Amino acid sequence: MEKEKTYVEDVDRELYDFRNAEKDVWKVGEGLTPAIVETISREKNDPEWMRAFRLKSLDIYNRTEMVDWGPDIEGLDMDNIVTYVRPNTKMNVDWADVPEEIRDTFERLGIPQAERASLAGVGAQYDSELVYHNVREEVAAMGVVYTDLESAMHGPYGDMIHDHFMKLVPPTDHKFAALHGAVWSGGSFVYVPPGVTVEIPLQSYFRLNAPGAGQFEHTLIIVDEGANLHFIEGCSAPKYNVANLHAGCVELYVAKNAKLRYSTIENWSKNMYNLNTKRARIEEGGVMEWVSGSFGSHVSYLYPMTLLTGEGARMTYTGITFAGAGQNLDTGMKVVHSAPKTSSAITAKSISKDGGISTYRSAVVMTEKAAGSKSSASCESLMLDDISRSDTIPAMDIRTSQADVGHEAKIGRISDDAIFYLMSRGIPEADARAMIVSGFADSVSKELPLEYAVEMNNLIRLEMKGSIG
Amino acid sequence: MKINTLPAPTWRWLRMNQGETDFDAGKGGRLLIAERRGDWTPCARDFSAVKGSAGEAFAALAANMEEKPLALSASGEALLRLCWRAEEGAALDRVRIAAEPGSRVTAVMDIAAPEGCSGEAGLETLLLADEGAELTLVQIFRVGAEGRSVVSVGGECAKDARIRLIQLVLDGRETDLGAHVLLRGEGSDFTARIGYRANRDHRIDMNYVVPHEGKRTTCDIQAAGVLEDTARKIFRGTIDFRRGSAGAVGAETEDVLLMNDGTVNQTIPLILCAEEDVSGTHGATIGRLSEELVYYMASRGMPVELIYRQMALSRLNAVAAQIPDEATRVAVAEYLNGADFDTDGTTV
16 A cells, blocks of 8 residues: 655744845944944944944954854845844833834734743844833842843843853854844843742843844843743744845853743744854852744744852753755753762753755863763654755763763664554554654743744644554 | 764764874884684785775875785685784784685784783774675784774675674773675675773774665664773764665674763664665663662672673673684683672662
8 A cells, every 4th residue: 555655744834934124224334343332332332342342243254264064054044134223213121112013013913912921021132123022020029130221231130141151152153143243133131030930921022024134132141049940932023035144142141049930932934044153151059941933034043051150050952953955953951060070861852854054063072070970862853755954963071980871762663563563553654653752842831831832833833644664 | 093983973072973093103013913713814905995994094104114014815715823922002004805706714813911001003904895794803902901903904805705803802991893784796795793891091993894885785783881980982873875785784782881970871773764765773781780680689698899880891801702713712711710890879
């Protein structure tokens, strides 16, 4: 009997693939020059140290080689990228004050509704600037600061920002970190004071509307001793025929015995080069939890990095990547254990279909200071046809004997044995296959708040017919 | 020169993408035939398409040697035992072996040197396993604490052919080794059993690459080793499922026992997959012995130092036990009986 191939739908982009006409926006010219960087700095009323930092970063960018180990990014020509696009509005604390077209954009994405239902605060960025930022009064009353980075830099937290900005991800880290340092704009600053637990999440949402533009938001979060926060990051863009670029930067500081969960649903359009950098430093007894879903982008380089610097610090990473037609998504994680009794647990999944390329890339490093540390990793990849590609490139560098490091990886298609088992329990074949494919993503969706798990499940609508042949 | 390059590079800061060696050899002729059993004949087959594991720079160095390679073809059941004649200085030899259809061929290479000899052994071994043939290559490295080995192995398997590789690194200041085996024919198979021990400030650099092209091809790479003192080791293992290799199965595992702090262990097991209907797995276990195991054995009266010594030996003995040639197996056993492991850093 001829087997019918399982059909797995593409990620449904209808919800995200709408665009607004560019009107009343102000933007710099294409390309990257000292004059453009100076202009951005002036527009943003930077303090002098930041202006100098931008110019130094530009110099580093010009001197740094392009990466030569990952997906091809030749289609990204910085001479054609507009690095700063300012919408015609200031930052607002009331959605009613946001220009109608932009407000409608975020309404369609469900952000104000989510804010009312399940968030402690929201930041919404449109192109290069935040257009809305607000935090619930009761959360602010606990001393939690959640605002845009530019305002914070000029306020009482200016010194804190000066001391932390691009210290975890210096411009010398790689070429696109240097680019970020030169032209960053927007993003959020969060400070959670000692002992404060923010019961419900904060969320920042980044929308890039302008064709041929770059978005370079910077997120800086400091969770002080014994505090607890869940932060959600979402992003999307309409699809254009020209390359767009996202080179954001996320820096997370988790103090002694504090805990931070950072959840991301990345759903950029398929003309996007997503060259994002995320890094966290965890002090004694602190906990960092990454939850990551990567669905969009034409090319993605995304590897959240965790530095476990304090004794007993812990990290978990739970991620899924879905690479469809025209996508080359290179994702994974990095962790450096540099203190005793630290631990990391990694669960990574990927699905490749319709010629999509998915690569899981990781590094687990244990220095000689990491005695008594443990790391375990599990990586599973599902191939849904023979025109796609799935690679795993996990690296381990262990320099202490007092360590336990385990790594497992599996690549393949849906197991015939699993299908047989479920069918032997009376489940029809099509349902059995649907259960297995849907269940593949469950380890990530169950880590998300309900509303976001629903969104993720919408993103992976798996329609099953027949069997994988 | 760069050697042992990963087929898919990763972050440069990890320094795992390739190894480096300044090995240079102006002459060969150090490899002697110690024993030959079965039907061996000179071989005129073309090995130029067979890629070695060390890479192009080493292949170019080998190609420039004046001495012709030892090229032999075997049919039926055959055994060839080769010994490296240790001398000071660097030398590079080339060996080509073709296992004819249906044959059972074993080649043993004992690369040995007396303690204190700082000789450098370069060896390029290329293999062809014809339809239904089983070709076993055994390489033993015991060149003393000052010796150095740079070894490149390449192979190709025809339909239902099998290449078995056994490599055992017992000592050596620097050892670069690996294998690149192309599973071209349907149902072909590659099995590797690698055991190593590195102590002092010694360095081992390994690179195993197995491209699966034929349908229902299989590979199984197992490496187990012990690191002591300030020894460094990198293991690169790549299972490469190419389009058309439907039904292929590949597995690689590594088990590393770290005897003390100060060692550097790097592991990078890759699975590259361009075919849907395959199954690839890899696993790695790195560190000290499990507390449960040590507790159990200690409760039976064994001192912790002895437990670690026995467990270190067991990793090497398990690989040595698979050597099909008794003379080599005995030589390895004698060496291991005299091995002294540094257990000062071991703990429960």
